Amino acid sequence: MDVKPDAATGVVTSSPNWLTTRLDFLVNWSRRNSLWPMPFGTACCAIEFMATAASRYDLARFGMERQAFSPRQSDVLICAGRLPFKLAPVIRTIWDQMAQPKWCISMGACASSGGIFDNYAMVQGIDTIVPVDVYVPGCPPRPEGLLYGILLLQKKIAGESVFDPTLRVEKLADSSGLFLEPATVDELSEPFGNSVHQTRSA
Amino acid sequence: MAGPRTVTYELGTPAVDARGHPARTPLTVVGDGEIAGDRMLINIGPQHPATHGVLRLVVELDGEVVVRVIPHVGYLHSGFEKLGEYRHYNQIIPLTDRTDYLASMSNNVGLALAAEKLMGIEVTDRCKVLRVIACEMSRIISHCVWAGTTGIDLGAFTVFLWLFQERERLYDFIEAWTGARLTTTLTRVGGLMADVPDGWTDGLRRWCARFPPVLDEVEGMLSKNSIWLGRTVDIGVMGAADAINWSLSGPMIRASGVPFDLRKDRPYLGYETYDFEVPVGEHGDVYDRYLVRMEEMRQSARIILQALDRLPDGPINVSDPRVILPAKSRAMSDMEAMIFHFKQVMEGVAAPIGEAYQAVEGPRGELGTYFVSDGTAKPVRWRIRPPAFINLAALPKMAEGHLLSDLIAINASVDIVMGEVDR
Amino acid sequence: MPANPSVATLQARFGDAVRHAFVSCGDTVVVVAAARVHDVLGWLKSTPGEQYDYLVDITAVEYRDRERPLEVVYQLWSLERKVLLRLKVELPKDQELEVDTVTDLWAGADWLEREVWDMFGIRFRGHPDLRRILMWENYAEGHPLRKDFPLRGRFSRAEQTRQALSGDLEAHYSLDELAIKGVTR
Numbered sequence: 109m110d111v112k113p114d115a116a117t118g119v120v121t122s123s124p125n126w127l128t129t130r131l132d133f134l135v136n137w138s139r140r141n142s143l144w145p146m147p148f149g150t151a152c153c154a155i156e157f158m159a160t161a162a163s164r165y166d167l168a169r170f171g172m173e174r175q176a177f178s179p180r181q182s183d184v185l186i187c188a189g190r191l192p193f194k195l196a197p198v199i200r201t202i203w204d205q206m207a208q209p210k211w212c213i214s215m216g217a218c219a220s221s222g223g224i225f226d227n228y229a230m231v232q233g234i235d236t237i238v239p240v241d242v243y244v245p246g247c248p249p250r251p252e253g254l255l256y257g258i259l260l261l262q263k264k265i266a267g268e269s270v271f272d273p274t275l276r277v278e279k280l281a282d283s284s285g286l287f288l289e290p291a292t293v294d295e296l297s298e299p300f301g302n303s304v305h306q307t308r309s310a
Numbered sequence: 311m312a313g314p315r316t317v318t319y320e321l322g323t324p325a326v327d328a329r330g331h332p333a334r335t336p337l338t339v340v341g342d343g344e345i346a347g348d349r350m351l352i353n354i355g356p357q358h359p360a361t362h363g364v365l366r367l368v369v370e371l372d373g374e375v376v377v378r379v380i381p382h383v384g385y386l387h388s389g390f391e392k393l394g395e396y397r398h399y400n401q402i403i404p405l406t407d408r409t410d411y412l413a414s415m416s417n418n419v420g421l422a423l424a425a426e427k428l429m430g431i432e433v434t435d436r437c438k439v440l441r442v443i444a445c446e447m448s449r450i451i452s453h454c455v456w457a458g459t460t461g462i463d464l465g466a467f468t469v470f471l472w473l474f475q476e477r478e479r480l481y482d483f484i485e486a487w488t489g490a491r492l493t494t495t496l497t498r499v500g501g502l503m504a505d506v507p508d509g510w511t512d513g514l515r516r517w518c519a520r521f522p523p524v525l526d527e528v529e530g531m532l533s534k535n536s537i538w539l540g541r542t543v544d545i546g547v548m549g550a551a552d553a554i555n556w557s558l559s560g561p562m563i564r565a566s567g568v569p570f571d572l573r574k575d576r577p578y579l580g581y582e583t584y585d586f587e588v589p590v591g592e593h594g595d596v597y598d599r600y601l602v603r604m605e606e607m608r609q610s611a612r613i614i615l616q617a618l619d620r621l622p623d624g625p626i627n628v629s630d631p632r633v634i635l636p637a638k639s640r641a642m643s644d645m646e647a648m649i650f651h652f653k654q655v656m657e658g659v660a661a662p663i664g665e666a667y668q669a670v671e672g673p674r675g676e677l678g679t680y681f682v683s684d685g686t687a688k689p690v691r692w693r694i695r696p697p698a699f700i701n702l703a704a705l706p707k708m709a710e711g712h713l714l715s716d717l718i719a720i721n722a723s724v725d726i727v728m729g730e731v732d733r
Numbered sequence: 734m735p736a737n738p739s740v741a742t743l744q745a746r747f748g749d750a751v752r753h754a755f756v757s758c759g760d761t762v763v764v765v766a767a768a769r770v771h772d773v774l775g776w777l778k779s780t781p782g783e784q785y786d787y788l789v790d791i792t793a794v795e796y797r798d799r800e801r802p803l804e805v806v807y808q809l810w811s812l813e814r815k816v817l818l819r820l821k822v823e824l825p826k827d828q829e830l831e832v833d834t835v836t837d838l839w840a841g842a843d844w845l846e847r848e849v850w851d852m853f854g855i856r857f858r859g860h861p862d863l864r865r866i867l868m869w870e871n872y873a874e875g876h877p878l879r880k881d882f883p884l885r886g887r888f889s890r891a892e893q894t895r896q897a898l899s900g901d902l903e904a905h906y907s908l909d910e911l912a913i914k915g916v917t918r
Contacts, residue, residue: 177358192385192387198364198385227389232890236894247493285898297891307884389877555839556840570787684796
């Protein structure tokens with residue numbers, strides 16, 4: 109069973125065998141069907157998240173019955189809503205407090221890119237602060253959209269391997285608080301499309 | 311422990327220290343600067359299931375009794391009012407969906423009314439009645455969320471599921487009308503985005519007939535439930551004089567005995583012609599606020615039925631081509647219509663120089679919009695008078711002296727929505 | 734549209750502290766001298782016949798014309814008489830942006846004045862707890878609703894993220910804060 113990661117890239121390149129695939133399947137199956145969400149609900153998307161958890165759309169059938177408001181007990185951070193800068197250290201702290209294996213769903217346009225709020229107060233996408241696995245677009249996404257995002261995450265988890273150490277690397281923030289290069293943060297936050305012209309006041 | 315101590319500190323020193331970190335504003339504490347040995351300092355939020363959004367409550371506890379509570383807001387500050395200065399009046403309407411996202415259509419109507427007051431536009435009768443229907447539907451869905459989440463906070467989860475199912479039914483109507491469940495962008499300056507589809511009014515009429523029995527079920531669960539009464543009666547009492555002094559509005563001030571409802575006192579959209587009652591409480595506690603909101607839902611259904619009965623035919627938009635976009639088919643074929651379309655989209659509709667304040671009775675209280683215009687198509691100042699922000703400021707007054715679990719009940723009874731509190 | 738009769742009574746009582754008055758879109762607006770605004774508002778609140786016992790809103794306005802002064806706007810409502818009145822105070826930009834607080838008249842003014850301080854940098858003399866309320870305590874970029882404050886802020890996004898993340902979470906609450914003599918005391 110030779111599953112050492114490659115020295116240069118860190119990627120596991122040796123081919124899996126029957127035992128490892130069965131083990132992976134079992135672990136991933138149990139993980140993806142019992143994701144306990146950490147609903148980091150801030151704004152309108154949180155209301156659609158609540159609607160998804162209510163009776164008509166029912167998150168419980170995906171194993172997400174137990175909303176874990178404690179980060180220690182949760183698996184997936186669902187950032188539902190816009191993230192202002194004042195709230196940035198809070199989500200970073202909560203992400204750091206979550207134990208591996210953990211995933212992150214960025215729900216809505218504001219969490220994914222800043223949305224319509226390209227201004228002084230808003231983080232332009234939570235991926236500048238925490239690593240994101242699935243982005244769910246929409247303003248707000250319909251419950252079906254969120255469910256599709258969750259199913260995508262489940263599919264992503266199904267493709268993981270327990271023996272791949274790169275997956276569970278904790279991307280810690282450096283002393284300045286950023287976990288990405290400043291230039292990358294600026295690039296991700298660049299206005300695009302119509303947003304470029306939206307700063308004329310009169 | 312010594313009594314309240316005075317603290318002097320320097321304000322507004324936006325200094326950055328040598329390492330580039332923001333410097334802490336220096337504080338000089340007069341007194342021993344220590345918390346008494348028998349007190350605890352705890353932090354609730356900003357991420358917490360029971361704070362109804364990203365609200366941080368700093369609480370000083372003496373055992374279970376709340377000695378001091380300081381709410382910290384601003385965790386959802388999104389720069390709405392700044393953004394509004396860079397948008398045409400119609401482009402601000404989608405922004406209003408996102409301030410009070412539980413009652414978006416109410417916000418849309420509030421902004422459109424203020425812009426129309428500023429520009430001196432009188433909308434059509436059909437538009438007025440449809441806007442009344444929209445406002446009352448928003449009130450019902452907002453109070454459904456309130457009742458559901460307050461129920462969850464106090465341990466009654468079933469109410470949440472029942473009322474969210476009613477919300478889903480109303481969402482179906484809203485989606486059929488506007489295309490969106492939550493972020494509706496219903497109004498335009500001078501009219502509405504679209505007329506209601508065929509059969510919509512019949513469906514809504516049937517829903518209004520089915521809704522009061524659902525409320526009866528919810529009230530049967532809660533109103534005489536000894537646990538509910540124990541957790542809400544005489545909790546968070548706010549007297550009438552205090553409620554006026556703290557500028558409360560909406561169900562908060564009405565539960566305290568002050569019959570202040572903008573639909574009766576400063577009527578708009580023809581509310582003075584509708585037959586409805588405004589529930590007013592006596593004691594100003596959490597239970598009264600619950601009763602007021604439940605009754606308001608019934609009255610809203612009553613208003614919707616009256617509005618549906620009187621819904622006149624006719625256009626939903628004013629016929630002013632400088633304000634309302636022409637029909638697409640005409641804009642593509644008729645030169646004059648194309649020019650009007652072009653001017654409105656590229657330049658926006660200019661408002662005359664002046665200012666206007668227009669308030670509507672939102673589910674949380676007086677939702678006011680204040681526009682100051684310098685003659686251009688983008689306002690100089692867009693101010694949202696936020697009822698939830700002002701109601702929340704009174705939380706320390708209501709909660710100090712109560713138990714920690716009562717603090718949760720009182721916080722729930724204020725019915726805050728952080729998008730409106732923080733804007 | 735006739736002006737609110739309070740304009741006449743104010744002019745009779747306060748003379749030239751009432752700078753001018755006008756009607757805009759049906760609303761009556763009175764501009765008063767900044768130094769007298771506390772007296773004027775107190776008089777409007779307590780005088781029988783005026784009884785503006787309900788403070789609707791306090792906000793501020795800065796115009797695009799750089800020469801115009803900042804304005805602090807007070808919206809008042811009389812619950813009994815069902816009348817609205819708007820008062821304004823002009824603060825020229827070349828002087829200190831300060832005006833007296835009205836938290837002793839209405840407790841609801843507390844957070845409203847804090848927000849005006851946060852967004853505009855206008856100080857309220859005598860306010861018990863004038864800290865930023867919407868931005869964080871040590872926000873270093875300035876006062877966001879001022880016209881010289883750019884829409885996206887003054888710093889780069891990376892710098893804004895860094896400043897936000899490096900803020901000490903506990904600085905937002907502390908034992909010292911509990912010692913601040915608030916409005917409820």
